[in-house]
Amino acid sequence: MTILKSWGTLTSAMTEPSSLDSVSRSLSLMPDFVMKVFQSSLGSYMKLQEQLLAKTQNLGKEAEAYRFDNLDQDSLKAWSDFYKSEIRQYLNIPQLGLTRFYQERMNQTIDKFNVFSTSLAEFMQVLSLPFEKSIKVMQDKIEDLTREGKLPEDPQEYYRMWIKILEGHFMTLFKSEEYTRAMAETLGNLEEFLYSRNRIIEDSLQSLPIPSNKDMDDLYQELYQIKKRIKNLEKNTANP
Amino acid sequence: MEKPKIPVDTILRHLAQDADRVQERAQKASDILLSPLSTEIASTPYEIVYQEDRVKLKHYLPVREPSKDITRPLLVVYALINRETMLDLQPERSVVKNFLEAGIDLYMIDWGYPSRKDKFLTIDDHVNGYMDNIVEYIRSKNKVDKINLMGICMGGTFCVIYSALHPEKVKNLVTTVCPTNFDTEEGLLHIWMKDVDVDRMIDAFGNMPGDLMNFGFLLLNPARLMIDKYVGFFENMDNKSFVENFIRMEKWIFDSPDVPGETFRQFVKDCYQKNLLIQSKLMVGGKRVDLKKLTMPLLNIYGQYDHLVPPGAANKITGKVGSKDTEDVCLDTGHIGIYVSSKTQREFTPKIIQWLAHRDADTRGSPEKKGTRPKKAASESKKDDMQWNKRIARLKERSHAREK
Incomplete structure (x- = not known):
């Protein structure tokens, strides 16, 4: 019933001459709108591509800083530095939503x-x-x-x-x-x-339905403390 | 000038001879490896007389009438790293057997295999808990006020702590390859341990994994321990007795229980990194371990070539304790050789037996003044020495005969 009522209200509002005028004007603006959205998306995409390319080129730049008389050692160091400066940040992008903590821990x-x-x-x-x-x-x-x-x-x-x-x-x-x-x-x-x-x-x-290490550790710690207390009590009772 | 000559022909001839020998050796080795081998370790009979959680107390069955000179029981405390089976690796080279042949009433702690449930156990739980309960058990069973205590490596450190906290229960203390001074640059372990982030390690692992520690020990000398040792094995694979002993040693080395996390954390932080024990600043169970309270006779034995507990880590203790009766003995061997090499077998146990006999005889059950050594008439002491020298000569003869 509520839906039907809402639909009725909307239809009567749309039959008003001012509303009809607005709709016809918006239709004429549609190509402009689509064009703007497309241009903006393409611009962002191209910019992203540009950034990625620039980062990939950094691999060479990182490597250039080192002497290559010891290739194995320096290539390892180059990879390590490249990973830390260029790749690692993608794994540190803040996560959103319900599963954000899980995703963050996975990354x-x-x-x-x-x-x-x-x-x-x-x-x-x-x-x-x-x-x-x-x-x-x-x-x-x-x-x-x-x-x-x-x-x-x-x-x-x-x-x-x-x-x-x-x-x-x-x-x-x-x-x-x-x-x-x-x-x-x-x-x-x-x-x-x-x-x-x-x-x-x-x-x-x-x-x-499996206890984790943390669950077991909590339990072990309690057990440890209880056992220690009992042993002390036993000792004190035996030698008051 | 004559041109240098490379004896290629001779080298090739040697190689050819070697190839023949290798083939012959491989054939013999396959016969040996496929035949039944006697590689059992810790075969001296014992019974478990006390158990608390994972910790067991072994009591070795006597092989002769009890010694008249060493009447008090001897409790041996091994380290938490590796197993106490090292003292009884093979019948011909068994510290346990030598003690039994001297008529000593011998007990030994088996620390067992700690599981995750044991990760919260501290040094206090081991020393004032398990060790003290075991000492109480032995004192009450044998009706003695004090016992003789012997510690090995980290077990020696535990014994030092125990003796300082409970001097009224220890008659004589023997420490062997026992680290007490950790501020030394002599051993790689001491250098490496200073940079270890033990908190992060224990948070990640829970207990300190035995395999990881073993890997660390192998890295102390990879050329010898990971290459040369096995080259030696391949060169002697056709010798049955060598193969059996080699496998016994491998069984012992790689039988590595984990170390309870909190114990390892405290040992590394307070001992290796802060060196508190030798400064009498170590706190265990809320009490300060004051080495001046260690007043019983102390025999401290260490190895000249010990790469795990170098002389600098072991030989400071005698100058720091309250006891006036102390002795340092440096043997011409390494960390394990002190217990298993045939050469030190002839020096190590006889020395302990003789030392204990001089201090233990005629004092059973009678409390003794702090820091004083039991006095004996000169003639009596000389007689004792002769008697013991004869006994040691007999032990040496037996040892020589076995080797032959």
């Missing part, structure tokens, strides 16, 4: 995973340096021994020489600040990724 996990993967690659690269260097030193040593005519005849002697050199390089590396920093950073990024991953697992467990 954060993707971001943490990317950061961890990059630092792990850097860490592995640092760990591979002693191998590279030990081979170089070994080559020099063999050259020296050849010159002196003291090359060992036993092939195992070469292995023993190499492992000793490798051990020395590892020890030097492990005492360096560079290694400690890389290790702490990788471990830290792993922990941040695990923390974020656990949060999205907890989100997904909410809809399932």
